[in-house]
Every structure is written in structure tokens, then in C-alpha cells.
Amino acid sequence: MDKPRWLPATGTPEDFPPASEALHEPNGLLAVGGRLDPEWLLAAYVRGLFPWYEAGQPILWWSPDPRAVLIPEELHVSRRLQRTMRTSSTRMSADTDFVAVIEACAARRHYTDDTWITPQMRDAYITMHGLGWAHSFEAWGDDELIGGLYGLAIGNVFFGESMFSRRTDASKIAFVNSVAFLRDRGFELIDCQVWSHHLKTLGARTIPRENFLELLDTLCSADRAPGPWSADYERFAQSTL
CATH class of the missing domain: 3.30.70.3550 (Leucyl/phenylalanyl-tRNA-protein transferase, N-terminal domain)
Structure with missing residues (x-):
């Protein structure tokens, strides 16, 4: 074509x-x-x-092509980030403020006036969240939303869409905790879409599109009903204390 x-x-x-x-x-x-x-x-x-x-x-x-992905078991957490997480008072949650997360992701960054999360995109994913397909992970500091990410869950695949950070490492902390939760729930693949050095530091790699599509054929058909994750994440967080 x-x-x-x-x-x-x-x-x-x-x-x-x-x-x-x-x-x-x-x-x-x-x-x-x-x-x-x-x-x-x-x-x-x-x-x-x-x-x-x-x-x-x-x-x-x-x-x-190629496609950036993360296998949950291959998540890499640097020693510096491990130290930060051990001493951080950041509190994590899931699906407690999806709208705030996507609006923060859509906000213009200091290095560009452009944003790909248009009002049309925002409304579409808020609708998907209401149907239980789209999910958010929130990082809180002193009851303030300081970082987070959102994406879609289909079968055993989580399709990451965007993340944001208002404090140093807040998005990384949110990402690491989200991967731990997804792994615990049996997810086998996280789609990162486009490769970046930032994702590489967290363990992401690229695979040929053909291989990615083969994985989707298998993993997206897994029996997983859509629905909110807030209570599930709270139980997960309590179990890992």
C-alpha cells in the first residue's frame, strides 16, 4: 500500500x-x-x-514495525529507583480518578505546545473507562495527584497509552507498581507502542510486528471480563505490604 x-x-x-x-x-x-x-x-x-x-x-x-513491548517478568528497576521507592511516601491506586489522569496526560508539556490527546480522544477513552476497558494508575503525594498512566486491558494484554509526572520519578513509580499489579493478575504482555530510551530503562524491548500480532491472537482471547480495578488494586497493595 x-x-x-x-x-x-x-x-x-x-x-x-x-x-x-x-x-x-x-x-x-x-x-x-x-x-x-x-x-x-x-x-x-x-x-x-x-x-x-x-x-x-x-x-x-x-x-x-517493530513494536515496543514489555514482558512483565522483564521489568527493570534501577538501583536508584529502588532506593527512591523504598524511601518514598507515594501512595498508589487504580481507577480512582481516570479523568484526572487522562487530563494530566493531555496537558501541554513545557517542551511542546502539541498534544495528541484531543478532546475527542479524551472523551473516547473516558467512555471506555466507564465500560471497564480503560484503566488508570494514580500516584499520590500528600493527597495530590503527582503521576500516573492509563491504557486498555483486553484479555491478558495491557495496552499502555500515556503517562505523566509532576514530581521526579512519579511516573516511573506508577509504572513499576502498575506492572507488578498486572503481573499478579496474569497479564503476559504490555504494549508500549513506540520504543523510547525511557522505556528501555524500564525493560521494554522491540519485537517484529508479525510476532506482536501473533501474541495478540493468543493473549487477547483470554477470558477476562471488563470492570473497575480500584478494589482489586487496594487488595493487591495490602497483600504486598
């Missing part, structure tokens, strides 16, 4: 082309258009796709 496939908003998720047809440049761009309702989002993720675009652009669907 020499250009991305156009998806009419009147169509269905079955209109998604195979991820293998994604462009090489820009890496992973597969389709344009469609919708961000739950049916489309769930169909996209199990196909190895995710939406990523800026304000003023149509919905863009991506499936980069």
Missing part, C-alpha cells in the same frame, strides 16, 4: 486493512478516518492498531 486506507465514518471496524499493509514511512501509518467509539477501538487494539493524531487532523490509525 503506497498510501493509508480511507475509512468512512459510516463504515464498520471490518473495514480496517491488515496491519501488515501499514506504510514504512511514516512508520506504521495504516488508515485514516473511521470512528473512536468502543466497537472501533476494541477492534483496532486486537488488530495491533492504535489511534494517534493531533488537533486539526483526521483520526490516524497506526501499527509500527
Whole structure:
């Protein structure tokens, strides 16, 4: 394919082309258009796709090759971060303030005026959270939200979307604790989408898209009902004290 496939908003998720047809440049761009309702989002993720675009652009669907992933057992916590976590008073929770987390992730950073979490994206993932598919992990300091992340859970795969930090290492602390929780619940793969040095320091690696899609075929079919994680995380946190 020499250009991305156009998806009419009147169509269905079955209109998604195979991820293998994604462009090489820009890496992973597969389709344009469609919708961000739950049916489309769930169909996209199990196909190895995710939406990523800026304000003023149509919905863009991506499936980069290679794909950045983290196997929960391969999580790497540096000695410095271990020391920070031992002395930190940071309190963790899950699904207690999804809206605040996604709004913090959407906030413009000091190094750019751009944000890919448009109001349309924000509303779509808040809807997914209400349905029990999207989840947030929150890091608290003195009852203030200082870091966190959110993503989607389908079967035994957690699809990470974005994270933020308002204090040094707050997002890393949130990430490490979220991985521990996911591993405890039987998740076998965390999708990190695009490789970065930051993710590498935490143990992420890249795998060919073909291998990633094979993993999704197996792991996304695991029997796991959607629903809130707040009580489950509280029990998990108590058990690890």
C-alpha cells in the first residue's frame, strides 16, 4: 500500500486493512478516518492498531514495525529507583480518578505546545473507562495527584497509552507498581507502542510486528471480563505490604 486506507465514518471496524499493509514511512501509518467509539477501538487494539493524531487532523490509525513491548517478568528497576521507592511516601491506586489522569496526560508539556490527546480522544477513552476497558494508575503525594498512566486491558494484554509526572520519578513509580499489579493478575504482555530510551530503562524491548500480532491472537482471547480495578488494586497493595 503506497498510501493509508480511507475509512468512512459510516463504515464498520471490518473495514480496517491488515496491519501488515501499514506504510514504512511514516512508520506504521495504516488508515485514516473511521470512528473512536468502543466497537472501533476494541477492534483496532486486537488488530495491533492504535489511534494517534493531533488537533486539526483526521483520526490516524497506526501499527509500527517493530513494536515496543514489555514482558512483565522483564521489568527493570534501577538501583536508584529502588532506593527512591523504598524511601518514598507515594501512595498508589487504580481507577480512582481516570479523568484526572487522562487530563494530566493531555496537558501541554513545557517542551511542546502539541498534544495528541484531543478532546475527542479524551472523551473516547473516558467512555471506555466507564465500560471497564480503560484503566488508570494514580500516584499520590500528600493527597495530590503527582503521576500516573492509563491504557486498555483486553484479555491478558495491557495496552499502555500515556503517562505523566509532576514530581521526579512519579511516573516511573506508577509504572513499576502498575506492572507488578498486572503481573499478579496474569497479564503476559504490555504494549508500549513506540520504543523510547525511557522505556528501555524500564525493560521494554522491540519485537517484529508479525510476532506482536501473533501474541495478540493468543493473549487477547483470554477470558477476562471488563470492570473497575480500584478494589482489586487496594487488595493487591495490602497483600504486598
